[in-house]
Amino acid sequence: MIVDMELEAVLRPTQYPMPPYPPKVITLANGKKMVVRQAEREDVPVILKSVHPCLFIERDYYDIVSARLYGELLAWYRHRVKSEYCLIGQVDGYLVGAVNGRLENEKVGMSYHTLAIDRGLRIGSHLFAAKMEYHLEYLGQEEVLIVAESPIGFRRWMIEYPLEKTNIPHELGGGDSYRLTRDIYNKAKARLVVGDRPVPPDLWEIATRDILFADEDAIHEKIAGLKGR
Amino acid sequence: MRDVAIIGAGMIPFGRRDEDTLMEMLAYASLKALDDAGLGDGTVDAVYLGNMGGGIIQHQTSIASSLVDRLSLLPAAAETVENGPASGGSALKNGLLAVASGYYDVVLVVGGEKMREVTGWRATDFVATMTHPQAEYPYGITLPGMAGMFTRLYMEKYGVTREMLVAVALKNQEMGALNPYAHVEMALSREGIFESPHAVVNNPTVADPLHLYDACPVSDGAAAVVLCPLEMAKKFGKVPVLIAGFGQATDTHTLQERDDPTDLKAVSLAAQQALDRAKLKPADIHVAELHDAFTILEIAESEHVGFFKKGEGGKAAEAGKTRLGGQIPINVSGGLKARGHPVGATGVAQAVEIVFQLRHELPKNRQVKNAETGLTINFGGFGNNVTCFVLRRVQP
Numbered sequence: 001m002i003v004d005m006e007l008e009a010v011l012r013p014t015q016y017p018m019p020p021y022p023p024k025v026i027t028l029a030n031g032k033k034m035v036v037r038q039a040e041r042e043d044v045p046v047i048l049k050s051v052h053p054c055l056f057i058e059r060d061y062y063d064i065v066s067a068r069l070y071g072e073l074l075a076w077y078r079h080r081v082k083s084e085y086c087l088i089g090q091v092d093g094y095l096v097g098a099v100n101g102r103l104e105n106e107k108v109g110m111s112y113h114t115l116a117i118d119r120g121l122r123i124g125s126h127l128f129a130a131k132m133e134y135h136l137e138y139l140g141q142e143e144v145l146i147v148a149e150s151p152i153g154f155r156r157w158m159i160e161y162p163l164e165k166t167n168i169p170h171e172l173g174g175g176d177s178y179r180l181t182r183d184i185y186n187k188a189k190a191r192l193v194v195g196d197r198p199v200p201p202d203l204w205e206i207a208t209r210d211i212l213f214a215d216e217d218a219i220h221e222k223i224a225g226l227k228g229r
Numbered sequence: 230m231r232d233v234a235i236i237g238a239g240m241i242p243f244g245r246r247d248e249d250t251l252m253e254m255l256a257y258a259s260l261k262a263l264d265d266a267g268l269g270d271g272t273v274d275a276v277y278l279g280n281m282g283g284g285i286i287q288h289q290t291s292i293a294s295s296l297v298d299r300l301s302l303l304p305a306a307a308e309t310v311e312n313g314p315a316s317g318g319s320a321l322k323n324g325l326l327a328v329a330s331g332y333y334d335v336v337l338v339v340g341g342e343k344m345r346e347v348t349g350w351r352a353t354d355f356v357a358t359m360t361h362p363q364a365e366y367p368y369g370i371t372l373p374g375m376a377g378m379f380t381r382l383y384m385e386k387y388g389v390t391r392e393m394l395v396a397v398a399l400k401n402q403e404m405g406a407l408n409p410y411a412h413v414e415m416a417l418s419r420e421g422i423f424e425s426p427h428a429v430v431n432n433p434t435v436a437d438p439l440h441l442y443d444a445c446p447v448s449d450g451a452a453a454v455v456l457c458p459l460e461m462a463k464k465f466g467k468v469p470v471l472i473a474g475f476g477q478a479t480d481t482h483t484l485q486e487r488d489d490p491t492d493l494k495a496v497s498l499a500a501q502q503a504l505d506r507a508k509l510k511p512a513d514i515h516v517a518e519l520h521d522a523f524t525i526l527e528i529a530e531s532e533h534v535g536f537f538k539k540g541e542g543g544k545a546a547e548a549g550k551t552r553l554g555g556q557i558p559i560n561v562s563g564g565l566k567a568r569g570h571p572v573g574a575t576g577v578a579q580a581v582e583i584v585f586q587l588r589h590e591l592p593k594n595r596q597v598k599n600a601e602t603g604l605t606i607n608f609g610g611f612g613n614n615v616t617c618f619v620l621r622r623v624q625p
Contacts, residue, residue, distance in 0.1 A: 026427050026430075027418075027420055027421050027427045027428075027431075028421055028427075028431060029417050029418070029421040029422050029428075029431040029442070030415060030416060030417055030418055031418025031421045059247065120413065120415060121431070122430055122431055125430055151348055155349075190429070191429050191433065192430055194426060194427040194429060194430050195427070
């Protein structure tokens with residue numbers, strides 16, 4: 001694709017400075033180690049390969065979450081969104097989940113989506129917590145605005161934290177935003193935000209060598225298979 | 230009274246079966262059991278169906294009649310049996326008595342439930358309909374809440390520890406990972422659910438002191454068995470499994486009315502009746518399926534049945550005595566913990582598992598070697614209605 005850099009300078013939004021998210025490792029219920037790290041813009045095409053099969057899964061609103069995440073990541077890849085980031089979870093190199101969001105301004109974060117590709121291991125909970133950790137502890141923000149697009153999301157975020165309801169419209173549309181304040185985060189942190197740093201070199205090497213992704217059938221089975229965990 | 234044998238057994242994988250209606254699940258399990266019995270187009274005299282929530286969740290009643298029609302078993306007698314989470318065990322009892330009495334020769338017993346049609350909250354509320362409508366339910370009690378309080382009392386009285394509960398959870402998930410019928414075919418690690426600081430998220434408290442992996446999942450599923458008189462059973466293809474003993478007992482509706490809430494009298498009485506009728510002792514049982522809706526219940530029931538003395542069940546689980554190859558293998562299927570607990574199906578699914586065990590049909594990693602006798606406990610309410618079956622392999 002031909003890119004006119006002169007025009008791109010007009011089309012591309014300016015970015016807020018964003019310090020990196022320091023990677024961490026989490027032991028899952030099955031004993032596997034999940035590395036949580038920040039994706040680079042160049043990683044997007046590979047991540048999209050894992051998101052694509054989810055577009056066609058109705059169960060638990062995977063279709064809408066995946067479709068929107070796909071668009072948001074593509075917008076980030078094409079420099080059409082301001083101050084977006086993506087964190088990913090990998091087990092043995094395989095992508096098992098992704099979360100994204102952006103900075104609405106320097107003080108307010110806008111949570112976008114949470115997609116767990118492997119289920120039944122609270123991967124979504126871990127990655128959402130990492131996203132909140134990034135906004136409040138590393139980007140230095142005061143609050144994050146959040147909406148849920150599935151009942152599972154509502155249970156995990158709005159109830160488990162619990163979040164504070166506002167009448168502020170969310171960028172994704174839908175219902176009114178809920179808000180994670182620094183105070184709510186600090187109260188919830190001990191029971192919801194975990195992970196060890198630094199990531200051991202062997203795990204880091206595997207995670208960064210390649211982002212591996214399961215084949216389409218395996219992804220369908222994990223998310224919408226008969227067991228439906 | 231005639232001796233009664235199980236000549237066919239079948240079930241469908243438990244889990245979240247969005248694509249199937251309740252009736253389809255019941256029909257699939259029934260056809261598998263009828264096929265297993267080699268009945269083909271043979272006559273079925275009666276169908277007993279265990280189901281707890283059809284009227285509430287699916288807004289559907291008279292389910293047994295509908296199933297008979299669906300299976301083209303007309304004009305077989307049909308009856309739906311509702312007895313809370315012991316509905317499956319009660320349906321099997323009805324089938325047993327019908328054949329033993331001589332009224333019917335061939336009876337199909339089915340248990341099924343479709344609970345994932347509603348959210349987890351509504352499923353929990355549906356199960357809580359078995360609590361006392363004035364003394365318990367209005368105050369917000371749920372079955373996990375009851376199990377939490379029961380666990381706390383059991384810990385204080387008998388020294389049960391979290392480590393013991395974790396041992397049960399790990400064992401049952403390990404076995405569930407080997408069972409293709411299990412809802413949660415996933416082994417867990419001790420580090421991931423208990424030792425690691427990360428376990429606070431992986432295995433959160435749901436009803437203190439119980440955690441997520443102390444509880445069974447909410448599942449869809451169905452299971453079925455075919456019964457006939459023992460003397461007739463020998464003409465069918467499979468090794469007959471004799472229903473050697475049955476027991477059932479009821480306890481007070483509310484836990485608070487019991488002299489000692491940690492004493493599961495109905496379990497003890499039902500097991501004693503079943504073992505007496507089978508002329509066996511607890512030590513004669515080779516494999517057991519206990520109603521581990523919560524890990525504490527496997528421990529408590531293993532004591533109340535008589536496999537271990539009071540206060541020894543937890544230690545036995547921790548020492549591996551209830552594992553495959555141990556003193557008394559318990560819940561080699563994964564139990565309710567991993568196989569899942571579609572409430573009306575559970576009592577029948579337990580019988581199906583024991584039939585597979587006693588026919589020596591399971592793969593080596595799940596088969597109790599040379600199993601000749603098995604026992605099931607199906608626990609309704611919070612121990613206020615319990616059925617127990619003792620099954621025995623009939624030598625071909």
